[in-house]
Amino acid sequence: MxxxxxxxxxxxxxxxxxxxxxxxxxxxxxxxxxxxxxxxxxxxxxxxxxxxxxxxxxxxxxxxxxxxxxxxxxxxxxxxxxxxxxxxxxxxxxxxxxxxxxxxxxxxxxxxxxxxxxxxxxxxxxxxxxxxxxxxxxxxxxxxxxxxxxxxxxxxxxxxxxxxxxxxxxxxxxxxxxxxxxxxxxxxxxxxxxxxxxxxxxxxxxLANQSSGYVAAGVVPQAMGNRHPSVAPYEVFDTADRPLVLAVGNDRQFGALAEVLGLSELASDPRFTSNSSRVAHRVELFEALAAAFSRGTADFWFEALTERGVPCGPLNDIADALALAERLNLxxxxxxxxxxxxxxxxxxxxxxxxxxxxxxxxxxxxxxxxxxxxxx
Missing domain, CATH: 3.40.50.10540 (Crotonobetainyl-coa:carnitine coa-transferase; domain 1)
Known part of the structure; x- marks a missing residue:
C-alpha cells in the first residue's frame, strides 16, 4: 500500500x-x-x-x-x-x-x-x-x-x-x-x-425506479409502507420475537423460501409462480407467509433462510447494525x-x-x- x-x-x-x-x-x-x-x-x-x-x-x-x-x-x-x-x-x-x-x-x-x-x-x-x-x-x-x-x-x-x-x-x-x-x-x-x-x-x-415509473410510464407512485411496488415478497414480517425483513428478488429465491417455510406448494401455485403474479397477489401471499414466520424467531429464520440464499435479516437498530458490520469484518x-x-x-x-x-x-x-x- x-x-x-x-x-x-x-x-x-x-x-x-x-x-x-x-x-x-x-x-x-x-x-x-x-x-x-x-x-x-x-x-x-x-x-x-x-x-x-x-x-x-x-x-x-x-x-x-x-x-x-x-x-x-x-x-x-x-x-x-x-x-x-x-x-x-x-x-x-x-x-x-x-x-x-x-x-x-x-x-x-x-x-x-x-x-x-x-x-x-x-x-x-x-x-x-x-x-x-x-x-x-x-x-x-x-x-x-x-x-x-x-x-x-x-x-x-x-x-x-x-x-x-x-x-x-x-x-x-x-x-x-x-x-x-x-x-x-x-x-x-x-x-x-x-x-x-x-x-x-x-x-x-x-428516486431511480420511482421517478422513472412516472417519467417513462406515467405512473405516480404512492407510499406503500415497507412493501415494494415492483417486487414481492419484499417487506417486513413479524416473527415469534421481532420483525424480519424479507427481500426475494427472483423465482429461485422464492422456491427456496417456500421450501424452508414448509410451504412448497406455494412455488407451484399459479398466483405465485412469477414475480409479476406475486405482486398481483401480494395480499394473499403475505397472509400465507406471515402465518409461517410467526412460528419461529427472527434469528432462527435468518439462519435457515440465509443458508439457502434467501435475502433476509432482522430489523436492527444502529447499534445492532454496527455490531453486524464488525462480525462481518467490515x-x-x-x-x-x-x-x-x-x-x-x-x-x-x-x-x-x-x-x-x-x-x-x-x-x-x-x-x-x-x-x-x-x-x-
Whole structure:
C-alpha cells in the first residue's frame, strides 16, 4: 500500500456548511486531499451547535463530517478576510461552496472571479434548487417538495421523512463525483471548470425506479409502507420475537423460501409462480407467509433462510447494525488519535476501500479556527 493518499497534494478551499458540502469534502480529505474549512468567527459551521448528542462540548453531528480538515475563521463581510479567502482560492485546486446563489459573486469569490484568479481551479457550487433560484434548501424541505415523503411512510395519508438527511448525503456524493470528473479533465487539459449540483435534482435522480415509473410510464407512485411496488415478497414480517425483513428478488429465491417455510406448494401455485403474479397477489401471499414466520424467531429464520440464499435479516437498530458490520469484518469504526484531543475520536469509517491508496484518518475534526490564517 502507498503511504500517500490517492488525492495527495490537492488543496481544497471548503466554504461548505452543514452536510452536503462537508460530507463531500470529508470523503475527499479521507482520500488524501488537504481541506481548509472556512468558518464564521465565533460561530462556525451551523452543525457545531446541533446537539444533542454531544461528545464533551462538541456536536456529534459536526464531528461526523469534518475529520481530516483544518479550520480557519474568516468574516467574509470584512475586506481583509475576503482578501485572505482570495489568497486561498488562488492556490486551491478545488473550491466548494453552498451559499445561497449569488452570495459568493457579491463577495468577489464566485466562479467567474475565481476563474480569473486561478483558471485551473475546479469550482463546485451546491444549492438547494439550482443556480437561478435563491430558495434555501434544507433536507426536510427537499424531501417534501421533491416527492420522497410522498412515497415514504405507511400509506399515502401519512407522508414521512427518511430518518437521516439522505438528500444532503446523496448530493454530497454527486458533488464528489463531479469534482473528481472535473479534476480528471484538468489532468488532461490544465483547464478548470464549474461543477454545479443541487439537492432537488440529486433527489429526483436518486428516486431511480420511482421517478422513472412516472417519467417513462406515467405512473405516480404512492407510499406503500415497507412493501415494494415492483417486487414481492419484499417487506417486513413479524416473527415469534421481532420483525424480519424479507427481500426475494427472483423465482429461485422464492422456491427456496417456500421450501424452508414448509410451504412448497406455494412455488407451484399459479398466483405465485412469477414475480409479476406475486405482486398481483401480494395480499394473499403475505397472509400465507406471515402465518409461517410467526412460528419461529427472527434469528432462527435468518439462519435457515440465509443458508439457502434467501435475502433476509432482522430489523436492527444502529447499534445492532454496527455490531453486524464488525462480525462481518467490515471494520466500520475507526479511532483517530489526535494530540488536540485527550482521548481518541471514534468515527464511522470511510466505506471506500482502495487497495493501493486507502483512506487515512490523519486528524480529528478541528476546533473552530484552530489552524489560523496561516493555513490560507
Amino acid at each position: 502507498s503511504t500517500a493518499g490517492a488525492l495527495d497534494g490537492l488543496v481544497i478551499a471548503d466554504f461548505g456548511r452543514v452536510l452536503a458540502g462537508p460530507y463531500a469534502t470529508m470523503i475527499l480529505a479521507d482520500l488524501g486531499a488537504e481541506v481548509i474549512k472556512i468558518e464564521r468567527p465565533g460561530v462556525g459551521d451551523d452543525t457545531r451547535a446541533w446537539g444533542p448528542p454531544w461528545v464533551g462540548e462538541e456536536s456529534s453531528y459536526f464531528l461526523s463530517v469534518n475529520r481530516n480538515k483544518k479550520s480557519v475563521t474568516l468574516d467574509l463581510r470584512e475586506r481583509a478576510d475576503v482578501e485572505s479567502a482570495r489568497d486561498l482560492v488562488r492556490r486551491a485546486d478545488v473550491v466548494v461552496q453552498n451559499f445561497l446563489p449569488g452570495t459568493m459573486d457579491r463577495l468577489g469569490l464566485g466562479y467567474d472571479a475565481v476563474r480569473e484568479m486561478n483558471p485551473h481551479t475546479v469550482y463546485c457550487s451546491i444549492s438547494g434548487f439550482g443556480a437561478n433560484n435563491s430558495l434555501p434548501g434544507y433536507d426536510l424541505l427537499i424531501q417534501a417538495v421533491g416527492g420522497l415523503m410522498s412515497i415514504t411512510g405507511p400509506d399515502a395519508a401519512t407522508p414521512t421523512k427518511v430518518g437521516v438527511a439522505v438528500v444532503d448525503i446523496i448530493t454530497g456524493l454527486h458533488a464528489g463525483v463531479g469534482i473528481l470528473a472535473a479534476l480528471r479533465h484538468r489532468d488532461r487539459t490544465g483547464e478548470g471548470q464549474h461543477v454545479e449540483v443541487n439537492l432537488l435534482s440529486s433527489l429526483l435522480s436518486a 471494520d466500520p469504526v475507526v479511532s483517530i488519535d489526535d494530540p488536540r484531543r485527550e482521548v481518541p475520536t471514534r468515527q464511522v469509517a470511510n466505506p471506500i476501500r482502495l487497495s493501493v491508496t486507502p483512506a487515512t484518518y490523519r486528524s480529528a475534526p478541528p476546533r473552530l479556527g484552530e489552524d489560523g490564517a496561516a493555513a490560507c
